[in-house]
Amino acid sequence: MSDTLKLSEARKGARGVIVRVGCHHREDEHTAELERRLLELGFVEGARVELLHEGLFGRNPIALKVDDMRVALRRHEAASITVRVEVAA
Amino acid sequence: MDMQVRSVRVALVGNPNSGKTALFNALTGAHQKVANYAGVTVERKEGFIRNAGRTLSVLDLPGTYSLRARSPDEEVTRDAILGRLAGETPPDVIAAVADATNLRLVLRLILELKAVGRPMVLALNMYDIAQRTGLRIDLDRLEAELGVPIVTTVATRKRGIEELVAAVEAAAASAAPAVAGSWTPPDAEALRGKAAEAERIMKACVRPPERPDTLTGRVDSFLLHPVGGLVILSAVMFVMFQAVFAWATPAADGIEGLLTALGAMVAGAIPDGIWQSLIVDGLISGVGSVLVFLPQILILFLFIILLEDFGYMARAAFLLDRIMGVAGLHGRAFIPLLSSVACAIPGVMATRVIDNRRDRLTTILVAPLMTCSARIPVYTLIIAAFIPNQTVWGFANLQGLVMFGLYVAGVVSALSVAFVIRKLFWRSAVEPFMMEMPAYKMPDLKSVLFNLWLRARIFLERAGRIILPLMIVVWALSTFPYPPEGATAPAIEYSFAGMIGRALEPLFAPIGFNWQMVVALVPGMAAREVAVAALGTVYAVADAESATGVLATTLAAHWSLATGLAFLAWYIFAPQCVATLGVVRRETNSAKWMWVMIAYMFGLAYLAAFATYRVAVALGGG
Numbered sequence: 001m002s003d004t005l006k007l008s009e010a011r012k013g014a015r016g017v018i019v020r021v022g023c024h025h026r027e028d029e030h031t032a033e034l035e036r037r038l039l040e041l042g043f044v045e046g047a048r049v050e051l052l053h054e055g056l057f058g059r060n061p062i063a064l065k066v067d068d069m070r071v072a073l074r075r076h077e078a079a080s081i082t083v084r085v086e087v088a089a
Numbered sequence: 090m091d092m093q094v095r096s097v098r099v100a101l102v103g104n105p106n107s108g109k110t111a112l113f114n115a116l117t118g119a120h121q122k123v124a125n126y127a128g129v130t131v132e133r134k135e136g137f138i139r140n141a142g143r144t145l146s147v148l149d150l151p152g153t154y155s156l157r158a159r160s161p162d163e164e165v166t167r168d169a170i171l172g173r174l175a176g177e178t179p180p181d182v183i184a185a186v187a188d189a190t191n192l193r194l195v196l197r198l199i200l201e202l203k204a205v206g207r208p209m210v211l212a213l214n215m216y217d218i219a220q221r222t223g224l225r226i227d228l229d230r231l232e233a234e235l236g237v238p239i240v241t242t243v244a245t246r247k248r249g250i251e252e253l254v255a256a257v258e259a260a261a262a263s264a265a266p267a268v269a270g271s272w273t274p275p276d277a278e279a280l281r282g283k284a285a286e287a288e289r290i291m292k293a294c295v296r297p298p299e300r301p302d303t304l305t306g307r308v309d310s311f312l313l314h315p316v317g318g319l320v321i322l323s324a325v326m327f328v329m330f331q332a333v334f335a336w337a338t339p340a341a342d343g344i345e346g347l348l349t350a351l352g353a354m355v356a357g358a359i360p361d362g363i364w365q366s367l368i369v370d371g372l373i374s375g376v377g378s379v380l381v382f383l384p385q386i387l388i389l390f391l392f393i394i395l396l397e398d399f400g401y402m403a404r405a406a407f408l409l410d411r412i413m414g415v416a417g418l419h420g421r422a423f424i425p426l427l428s429s430v431a432c433a434i435p436g437v438m439a440t441r442v443i444d445n446r447r448d449r450l451t452t453i454l455v456a457p458l459m460t461c462s463a464r465i466p467v468y469t470l471i472i473a474a475f476i477p478n479q480t481v482w483g484f485a486n487l488q489g490l491v492m493f494g495l496y497v498a499g500v501v502s503a504l505s506v507a508f509v510i511r512k513l514f515w516r517s518a519v520e521p522f523m524m525e526m527p528a529y530k531m532p533d534l535k536s537v538l539f540n541l542w543l544r545a546r547i548f549l550e551r552a553g554r555i556i557l558p559l560m561i562v563v564w565a566l567s568t569f570p571y572p573p574e575g576a577t578a579p580a581i582e583y584s585f586a587g588m589i590g591r592a593l594e595p596l597f598a599p600i601g602f603n604w605q606m607v608v609a610l611v612p613g614m615a616a617r618e619v620a621v622a623a624l625g626t627v628y629a630v631a632d633a634e635s636a637t638g639v640l641a642t643t644l645a646a647h648w649s650l651a652t653g654l655a656f657l658a659w660y661i662f663a664p665q666c667v668a669t670l671g672v673v674r675r676e677t678n679s680a681k682w683m684w685v686m687i688a689y690m691f692g693l694a695y696l697a698a699f700a701t702y703r704v705a706v707a708l709g710g711g
Binding site: 022032034035036037038039040041042044045046052053054055056057058060061063067068069070071072073074076077 | 154155157159191193194197275276277280281284285288297301305306309310313314315316319403406407408410411412420521522523524525526527528
């Protein structure tokens, strides 16, 4: 039961492995910069992620465990990360 | 050649939260110099170590994940390392600082730093925590993989400091003629390559902890709870406010008392005249106007430093991101705005934590709208004069309610202005919100106190340098020229301040201000609370600051209710604080934004006072 999902659609408790970072069909500078910044913060293909916490308003932002560090992100940015879900919420 | 006499320069580089500043403090102790980099507003922290007759200079560079800079702070780090910074000699040695318990990202940064081609050493900091959790690092292997000498350190316990200094010296001495750095901004594929390499080194050299830290996860389940987290945050803020106001008042009163006594002493020792006036009314009260804020600022910074060191600040930004986002502000704008409730000066200075320039400018522009403590004396005076001391709705005190309303007005106006700035001027893409949330740590008492002392020193130096000269200018405006022989009215009426007040009177008549009020606003530009003393001067109430009761009665007799309310409305918005304006000029590095602030705040003040006055008159308060 391996299923891919945008990280922005994951719910609290979901766990998985990052399979893709960045929106490769969009080529503008803003998207490219977002991809580089995500990579620098540890969101790389193969990293394990777990959604730990959700904010009160619109379940936003989200707190994640990425390998062994914790990172906060808005769902808007999380949309450019695709994960293979191992444990659904 | 000149290597013998020249000191070795080492730059500390690392991720945020790696304990870099603690290590810097452990290395250099009190031998620190805090200034700004030429032309930018990034804080430049340099310290010195004397070691066997030689001097080592240590530069603490802002924390970063990458040399690809995205904030002014990170640009400084990049340019300092690459030797591109005007007026800076490039460092001889780079000391990479890593949190030993959180190596993955810093390994990638180190691989990037190696491309620069300068001698490097790696300090594995917080090594005690790594050992406690049973994390095993194969130091020899890691040294070989990275090609960089490694020293383990515990900055808070001053462990490994001598070894680090020795390693830096050795690296500097053995340095082959510096290979010209060949760093170019990496693209996504290059970043992936370096990240994969870092991951390989991680797997080869680091065995995961046997007893991983579960405390952070457990604490987060309370502190980041969607509802509970906000409740706790409100409680923390409430305690902080109580502390700022309750604890600081006695100290501030003490400082004021001391300076008043000093003023009286000097006045007794020096004959009446210009010198006495300059020293007592200009210098001593100028110094006083800076010093009285010190207790509040110290308490505020104590909380900020404690919360920061504990790791809570990133959580607060997380919890508040959406709420601030409604106004178009970044989650991190919370700290500067909160600080501005004590004083806009540290608030504006605290905006440095915001990466994006536009987010930062928006925050700076609205920070002075938050109700700072200097407004309190003015609010207290006008409320005492015009708002009856009675109970409404069975439990609430009307005066207290008005005071609360003024605070709310400050917050609402700050958020509204930020919203308008976003919608009207900067409709660009929203800056992404992404940040590491560090593991919780018990703050180290010594380092907290040290940082507090450093903050106090910076505040006094900077604020003093700006505020003092301005106080002298305001003093001169309110003193010269002297009243003619046999004058009966208060001296200020004949001064430049009096002339300015009279000249501006027609402009202020539509909002219900009389000329005495306008005269008081001139020295009131020095700092908001100075207007209280100035009103005392024009209405010839001696010692107005301690005798507010008398002054309030006088004002109630001279002003209509509508005028009093208009004056309150004016003070919500008016930028009556040259010190804040000076700091804004410094922090934005341009006079333009200072003038934008002056224009929009005076504009809002005028409109608010006008509306308040007209409505109050229409309702019979004229």
